[in-house]
Amino acid sequence: MFKEHNSKDYNNVPDLKKEIMQLILDNFDDEIFVINSKKQVLYVNDASERHYGMKPEEIIGKYSEELLDLCYCDPLITPIVWEEKRKVTLEQTTRIGKKIQTTAIPILNKDKSIEYVIYYSKDITKLEEMKKELKLTRDLLAKNTAEKSGTKNDGQSFSPNSTVSIVAESEAMKEVLSKAERVMNVDSTVLILGESGTGKGVLARYIHDNSSRKKDPFIAINCAAIPEELLEAELFGYEAGSFTGAKNEGKIGFMELASEGTLFLDEISELSPKLQAKLLHVIQDKQFFKVGGRKLISTDARIITATNRDLKKRVEEGLFREDLYFRLNVISIEIPSIRERKEDIPPLIEYFLDKFNSHYSLTHEISDECMEKLRKHIWKGNIRELENLIERLVVMTEDEVIDVEHLPRGILDNSKYKIDDFKNVSLDGIKEEIERDLILKAYEKCGSSRKVAKMLSISQSRASRLIYKYISG
Template sequence: MKIKEIMTTDLIFLDPKMTIKQVAQIFMENHIDGAPVINNEKKLIGVLTKSHIFKLVSEALSFDTLVEDLMIKEVTFSSPEEEIEYLLKYSNVGRLPVVENDEVVGWCTRTDLVKAFFESHNEMVHELQTIMDSTHNLIVAIDEFGTIKTFNKSAQNVLGISAEDIKGKNIKDVFPNSELLKVVATGEAQTLQKIELNNRWFISNRSPVNKDGKIIGAVAVLQDISEVELISQELKSVRELNRELDAIIDSSFDGLYITDGNGQILRLNKAIERISGLNSEDFSRKEDDGLVEDEVVSKSVTDEVLKQKKLVTIIQQTKAGKTALATGSPIFGEDGEIVRVVANVRDITELNELKQKLEQAEEINKHYQNQLKAYKGPKHGYDDIIYSSHKMKEVLNLVSALGEVDSTILITGESGVGKEIIAEALYKTSNRSNGPFIKVNCGAIPDNLLESELFGYESGAFTGAKRGGKIGLFELANNGMIFLDEIGELSLRLQVKLLRVLQNKEIVRVGGNTSIPINMRIITATNRNLEKMVEESTFREDLYYRLNVIPIHIPPLRERKEDIPILVTHFVEEFNNKYNKNKYFSPEALDSLQNYSWPGNVRELENYIERLLVITPGNRITLRDLPSSIGNRVELPFSNVSIDGLPPLKEAVETVEKCLIEQAYKKFRTTRKMAQALQVNASTISRKATKYKINLGSD
């Protein structure tokens, strides 16, 4: 800064012939304490200040003393172009005249200098604050005691805190996790620290502030890298998508390659090697029309797309001796020019072979279905029952005969044999078919809940009971039929109540005392041995005889294997329609299914057929598609014993022995009768049972 920028130019000049009295009057009227003295030529000859007047008074001199007698004649002056630092050389001079071309043009005092420095300081502070507020980075500074001194606008905007509210406070009170105090304490800078503030990521650089070798504070500069992080994530996503695209292209059975607008090959998949007979490295170094020149293909689909500027499909003959269907799709840029061509090459030689195989398979399937339909026996009006065996025919003949009576029926059989279907057939053929048909699975409902479901309840009968009560399933079955499945799971308490229903033809709701007459037919079913349960006192004998008025036993599937082919045909048709498939079993696979024992019976067979139709890749289900537990199973002709695969002979013999003893015990219950049936000694039975850990109980 130059002196001319701070000097006073509105000057009052003194004449050397003026008296001190006159000068005092001038000083008082103009509120000044000094002035330059000039001659007639306006040249500086001296300086007079109020200090001279004070001296005159203290020495008791006359106020008529002339200026020239009291003024300072050897005057130090400055040029207006001098820097203000020039004034510092004359710190003992209170006022400095400014002279240019021998003429006084200004007057500079210490007050002017202080004012200049103050304004300069304020301007520098303002510029510094403006710079910090203009920067995109967050800036926070503290002194050596942790007091916040600087908090720029970026920090205010990001952190949502006003500088006025935070300056002067200790940083621990505002940012408890700040590391700035640690920087002050250690004097060590912390650089490139990644931190998160208000869901945004920053790189923080923290540095100590040194002055004359002493740490007087610390400053943190935080650079927002959220956008960089976002770009990094986007680039990562792009790379992932690119890898996925490469994987998708390479997994295609059809050949795929992409060229630019000049026919230069940019990307291709592995299927191109198989179809073209050319190594992919050689392929990628060529232009598409170069493939024609090298007789790799007979015609270029890309060349045709670039000429016609539209989707093109052609037939190609490849170097590998294959016939291919090639389709080229143009991709246009913003200027309407083709920037990419995507070519799809399909080996129609293989398609023709597959077509022939499919036609052959369909002919075999048609012939096979016609043969199976010949096995499909009459349904006797029961649409849900598929059978051809004599045993099932006897069961259904019995069902038809029972339609005219109202007797209680007990249906027995293993799980999955179709007890519920037989119960529905009894309902459809009965004189109650116009009434309701209620199904109840006694094993699927908790005992306390089952009672209220069957008998209903009155309002307030128990906590949570519906206001107004509820009608039970027995009442809903009035004038119709109720089917109680898994009757063997019924508790003894409910067995007593069911016995009363059978005897009295009436029920009493839970929480009530009024008998309600009912007219219904009861059909029950179980896969358990109720006779044994009666012996074990887990099922009431009187209830058993009430339920077992007319028994119907449904034989397991292993005892009526002639039903298996027709059931397979039925399920194949059903699931083909359901899943829009066209699958069928080979004769070998069907034979294997028929030879399997099917411990889960018809339900297991149905579920297994559905699984095979869903997971088998081809339309023809062969022996190889069956698991070893079915495909390698050997059935013994004299029992339901089966052996998986080909185990060692000793192991197979022991397996058969164990199964025979178990079956004999189930049938005869005594060692003596078992020995007679198996034509061995009773001691042999006991020894074998001990060997195979079979509990024969007490004879």
């Protein structure tokens, strides 16, 4: 880690401090991003690869406008900071589908103009998932209360009994579905493997919705998104007064609520040793104690787990119980990355296009050339990244047909234009005409420079300048 230093090195304390600071920043879980007054990136740490799918060396030295497509975030934060010259915090979605909370802090010089902007971004994808899971918990508790009181409940929130859609044109995905169909109506534990964004949770739901348990609850929990103490209480429930802050009436846990249904534990590799032991006991004996309880509770929940980690390696490293690994790995199904099943990309695109057209009441289509460009793209964020891009294209494209020209620059790295396509024309004239038409239409639709800037992925100052230019001209 550190290079060796002798006592003489400490005479040059600033260099040593710089080295230590560099090491800390490079190993920081959260993203640190710095730009100068020209909006050129001076520094970004390794977290950029997790947030955008891009290494620091691909980002450093570029200007913010160059990165609008490569590191696309919605909504944009830089135009707000540049205009208001104050600290701004926003929740953003990156181009690979990550949810991040970004705080931008402007550093002003004595003339009150921006010298630098420091961005601090934290991945809150798991937090957002946890919010959804906690909402599901409240709904499930409401259902349980209603059933105990004899109140009718249609159960739609808990078990919609409708099969989720899975695209399987490739032989690899057909094999995945074939395995899933063979395990639907047995009670064996299933371990689903695959990279982030490949649809492990969707496959778990597919197995449940096509099983004999489909009329009973399907409960999905992300083991990495909830702190250990809270996760134990959520999974197993607790008795009244068992810990500070506990409800007076106690609480029913997911294990009990999922009885006769399915409990899906995502990111199982992150489960603590204590909860690994407790889960092993439940799988073996179908019984458990609530937190602070002395009465054994029975459950018939089917357990499906998933991970994007090498669980066998975690066992070898002493981070995961071997006996639990064998219990979970009775049947394993590995979902290939989208890079390994290119045949599925066009039907996935059509699926998401229909989904977002319907959601936003639009009627977009995708050209053949655009489809081919997307099919050849390397999707580091898998289906999640693809879905995020299609939603963006549906929302931001004004034309009926989404074409190659509408794709972000990150998708168009290898695009080339033939000079023969442009004869006897003024490039500046064409650019200005297109720009004028686009700016006026955007302003008519949005009504403010900030919204125009967001729609066109340009700075707000540039949007204001162009609006003034073409309205007054």
